[in-house]
Amino acid sequence: MTSTAPERTSGTAAADAPVLRDFGGGAFGIYVHVPFCATRCGYCDFNTYTAGELGSSSSPESWFEALRRELATAAREFDALPSATPAVETVFVGGGTPSLLGGDGLAGVLDAIRDNFTLAPGAEVTTESNPESTSPEFFDRIRAAGYTRVSLGMQSAAQHVLKILDRTHTPGRAVAAAEEARAAGIEHVNLDLIYGTPGETDADLDASLDAVLSAGVDHVSAYSLIVEDGTALARRVRRGELPAPDDDVLAARYERLDARLAAAGLDWYEVSNWAASDRARCRHNLGYWDGGDWLGAGPGAHSHVGGVRWWNVKHPARYADRVLAGGLPAAGWESLTADERYTERVMLTVRLRTGLPLADLDADGRAAVDRVIADGLAERVNDRVILTDRGRLLADGVVRTLLG
Structure with a gap:
């Protein structure tokens, strides 16, 4: 990233760096991508890897060292822009499964951001977590580190639905994790749902909503199941082992969950997101939807600053090699018209x-x-x-x- 290179509209060469002119003037956030997962869910097409898939080519330690260097490099490049680097209003650590880093690992991520950027007073700091890799001690640690929000992947309270999705947590663990997060003093807790999985019934969805509401969370995200090309779920649907999600069923399920959440005081503020109050809304995601600026750090992460968008190389080993060699990990970039x-x-x-x-x-x-x-x-x-x-x-x- 440099403000002095010749202006171009896009770039893809390995040595090509995104050409930035200045910040866009909106809210500024940082997204950190953690690419590690314990197992691969059948419906997921995110940039994630299990230990078996990575072998010895990458580790949380090499990823973290590369992340620290990427943040430092980005901070130096931002400092060269005409406007001062804005304070960071929001941080979102996603993946993958960030909770696999443990409480100390997530504290280290936030420390690395603080070492290179200024967090705004009252900044929202979120991490995604898998219920199975959390504990009361985990939530105590991240709360002490400065995390203000946690998003837990629940998906469903029905065991047979979780099995189809290849989720490994037990149906009750997500609710227990949400209660532990609240008890630790984390201000905002979100539960993620997926609806429309083959074999799911209205009763299954109602049970999931009962569980969500019993947890006392102040935010819910709910997404219809999408069969993504290249996933294990797509292969099962193509072979006829599972039916494809039905659009009419998906619409009916959406109306059902919206009615239940609204009756419980959780109002929609984005098509797939409901919150108990304005304060409970995810400010980081609102920055995306409102056209703000953000730095995406980590393998495959996307960034947007002042109308310029770039994206990092995907594989953790290639990402680390690029950063540790002194380069930027951008795989390509474009200046939006x-x-x-x-x-x-x-x-x-x-x-x-x-x-x-x-x-x-x-x-x-x-x-x-x-x-x-x-x-x-x-x-x-x-x-x-x-x-x-x-x-x-x-x-x-x-x-x-x-x-x-």
Whole structure:
């Protein structure tokens, strides 16, 4: 990253570095990608690796040393930009399974960020965690280190659903972990659900929601099962061992969980996210949806600063080799055009409960608003386009209409 190199629109060569002009002026966050998992879930296509897949080519120790160096290099490059590096409003440690690092390992990640960047007062600091690799001592440690939010992968309370998803935790462990996190004083606790898994029934979803609500969490994320190419689940569906998720069933399940969560005081603020209060909303993810800047550190992590986006090499060993040799781990980069930035603004902002300002739309987009309103997919409130309940089910279609 440099502000003095010749301006280009993209780059992919191994030595190519993203060309930054300045920060974009929005909130600034840091995402850290932990690529390690104990087992591979059948539905997952994230950039993750088990110990058996990595062998001796990479380890948490080599990953952490490379991460420290990447953060230091990025901080130096940001310091060369015209504007001062903003204070970090949010940190999100994701993966993979960050909790495999243990409490001390996650504390070390946050220390490495503090060594190179300034955390804003009241910064939100989140880590994802697998319920099976947590404990009361784990939550005590990360709370003492400065983590304010934890997101636990629950997926379902039904054992047969977890088995299809290749999840290894027992149905009750996610709730117990959420209660332990709250008891440790972690301010915000999220549980992740997946709905629409083959074999899941309405009763299974109700049991999952009962468990979520019994845990007293203040945030819930719920995603429909997507069969991603190249996954074990996709191969099972292709062989006819499992049926593909049914769109009508997915829509009915979404309406069912939304009604239950709303009745319990958890209101949607993004199509797949519900929170008990404004404070409980995930500020880091809101930074993505609102077009903020963020540094993505770690194998395969994506970054966005001032309209420039870049992404790191994926394999942990190649990532570490690149960084430890003194280079940057970017695999490629692009400078977004005005049209691309407009498209992303519409795609992301329309999913929020606060809606998309009409002033952000071009003439064609404003003309299309009447069509989505006539179809019952959105409404106009205070010069904003806000999805209706039906519109949330068809959000992608609304985006296509607004973009023409």
